[in-house]
Amino acid sequence: MLNPADDDLARALPPGTLRPPAPAYFEEPRGRLRGVAGIVAAPRTVEEVARIVRLCAARRVGIVPRGGGTGLVLGQVLPEGPAPLILSLERMTALRAIWPQENVAVAEAGMTLQSMRDAAAGQGRLFPLSLASQGTATIGGCLSTNAGGVSALRHGTARALCLGIEAVLPDGQILRDLKRLRKDNTGYDLRDLLIGAEGSLGIVTAASLRMVVPPASQGVAMLVVPDPAAALELLALAEGHLAGGVTAFELIAGQGLRFLAETMPEIRLPFPAADWSVLLEVGLPAGLGADPALEGLLAEAFERGLIQDAVIAQSGAQAEAFWTLRESLPEANRRIGTIASHDISLPLTQIAGFIGQARALVAGIGPFRINCFGHLGDGNLHFNVFPPPGHDRAEYRAIAADLSRRIHALVMEREGSFSAEHGIGRLKVDDLRHWADPVRLGVMGRIKAALDPQGIMNPGAVLS
Numbered sequence: 001m002l003n004p005a006d007d008d009l010a011r012a013l014p015p016g017t018l019r020p021p022a023p024a025y026f027e028e029p030r031g032r033l034r035g036v037a038g039i040v041a042a043p044r045t046v047e048e049v050a051r052i053v054r055l056c057a058a059r060r061v062g063i064v065p066r067g068g069g070t071g072l073v074l075g076q077v078l079p080e081g082p083a084p085l086i087l088s089l090e091r092m093t094a095l096r097a098i099w100p101q102e103n104v105a106v107a108e109a110g111m112t113l114q115s116m117r118d119a120a121a122g123q124g125r126l127f128p129l130s131l132a133s134q135g136t137a138t139i140g141g142c143l144s145t146n147a148g149g150v151s152a153l154r155h156g157t158a159r160a161l162c163l164g165i166e167a168v169l170p171d172g173q174i175l176r177d178l179k180r181l182r183k184d185n186t187g188y189d190l191r192d193l194l195i196g197a198e199g200s201l202g203i204v205t206a207a208s209l210r211m212v213v214p215p216a217s218q219g220v221a222m223l224v225v226p227d228p229a230a231a232l233e234l235l236a237l238a239e240g241h242l243a244g245g246v247t248a249f250e251l252i253a254g255q256g257l258r259f260l261a262e263t264m265p266e267i268r269l270p271f272p273a274a275d276w277s278v279l280l281e282v283g284l285p286a287g288l289g290a291d292p293a294l295e296g297l298l299a300e301a302f303e304r305g306l307i308q309d310a311v312i313a314q315s316g317a318q319a320e321a322f323w324t325l326r327e328s329l330p331e332a333n334r335r336i337g338t339i340a341s342h343d344i345s346l347p348l349t350q351i352a353g354f355i356g357q358a359r360a361l362v363a364g365i366g367p368f369r370i371n372c373f374g375h376l377g378d379g380n381l382h383f384n385v386f387p388p389p390g391h392d393r394a395e396y397r398a399i400a401a402d403l404s405r406r407i408h409a410l411v412m413e414r415e416g417s418f419s420a421e422h423g424i425g426r427l428k429v430d431d432l433r434h435w436a437d438p439v440r441l442g443v444m445g446r447i448k449a450a451l452d453p454q455g456i457m458n459p460g461a462v463l464s
Contacts, residue, residue: 012051017041025086028077029070030334035077042088046166046174046205049087053203054172056085062459063087065199067141068112070133073425075145075198075461084459089140092205095119103211104163104180109140109204116209125211128155132327140204146196148421150248153377155212157421158195164208165191170452178208193447198423199458201451215283219290220319221298224274224309229352231278231376234306241297242282249377250279250326256371259332260325267328268321270311278376279326329373333384337393339368340400342383344411345420351379354414358383358407365403380420383407408435424462433464
């Protein structure tokens with residue numbers, strides 16, 4: 001056991017490293033549970049992280065790493081068991097170096113995503129990972145969960161934006177692999193092993209990150225489409241017209257707009273009565289105007305019957321308003337109160353069929369409301385089920401787990417994934433055990449046992 005008065009712990013760390021166990025360290029965004037309270041340590045350097053890990057390993061004390069606390073699958077809270085040490089990266093926020101000519105920066109794990117984007121912009125560059133929670137989400141958390149976001153269609157997930165990594169392993173050794181190379185075939189890729197591991201194999205403390213040159217011309221449009229099948233045809237048309245210039249392609253259901261009107265009436269809705277709409281962003285190089293390109297695309301899409309109405313943002317403020325609408329959907333969902341939420345991905349050709357099949361499945365169970373929205377361009381949907389008007393989600397708690405299992409079964413039948421961008425955490429451990437290929441699950445278990453034989457790294461996350 002460790003306690004705040006532990007002499008070894010006090011000697012190992014500089015004054016101010018140990019923190020009072022404030023409630024914020026043991027909570028998660030959706031308020032579903034409170035984690036077990038333990039000691040909170042907030043180191044400033046990778047060497048201090050290593051000291052903490054070595055001490056915990058010697059005492060067999062579990063460590064729960066914490067970044068911005070925005071994760072949605074309970075990866076940052078331990079709901080039961082012996083009190084862990086909460087290792088917060090909140091003070092490791094430095095931008096260690098930046099090379100705009102290389103399009104590379106080295107950032108510590110506690111730096112927020114917004115701060116990294118601002119640092120890149122200050123050098124005339126773009127760090128393209130973009131999330132609604134980017135003011136709070138941290139670099140370490142984004143890498144540990146392999147965050148996706150709205151621009152994964154063009155730039156990939158967090159994994160694709162990381163060139164090298166620094167991490168503390170479960171025995172306290174420091175992996176110093178902050179390379180800036182695009183090509184490095186020198187054996188097993190430990191960077192990729194740690195990315196997406198959710199702190200279960202080690203603690204990410206810093207990363208070499210890939211930046212890009214921002215597009216010279218950007219355009220944003222809101223489009224009304226007849227249905228998801230038409231939206232997918234529109235996506236294919238846009239990618240054909242713009243040859244890699246599509247940055248984001250977001251599907252928005254009419255139910256989401258109605259939730260916004262009900263809970264956040266200050267949000268402007270260009271097409272409040274639309275059953276289905278798409279938010280499209282494009283970015284093009286010098287010499288190619290985004291607005292003329294969008295106009296040409298929309299003209300052909302109208303001719304093909306793929307869109308019913310459209311508006312192209314005429315200013316930066318209007319484009320920002322379109323994105324505010326999209327990024328407010330999760331908050332509107334939270335205010336309504338979901339019965340069951342699903343972060344899923346599917347092959348693009350399976351999406352329209354899944355949506356129709358899943359809506360029919362839910363309708364057969366009860367008169368529920370469905371908000372289906374998400375990153376259509378990369379196949380990632382958030383298929384969320386809500387109680388009928390006038391009812392509370394608590395009334396349906398008994399059916400939530402079975403409902404999710406049935407929806408996930410449809411996803412897996414269509415060769416999809418039950419966790420597209422949120423990860424496994426502790427919320428989806430049973431789903432992983434049920435749906436994962438047994439061989440893959442066995443290999444994961446052997447890797448965990450080899451690197452963390454005592455099971456102290458984020459115990460219960462990813463693998464039970």
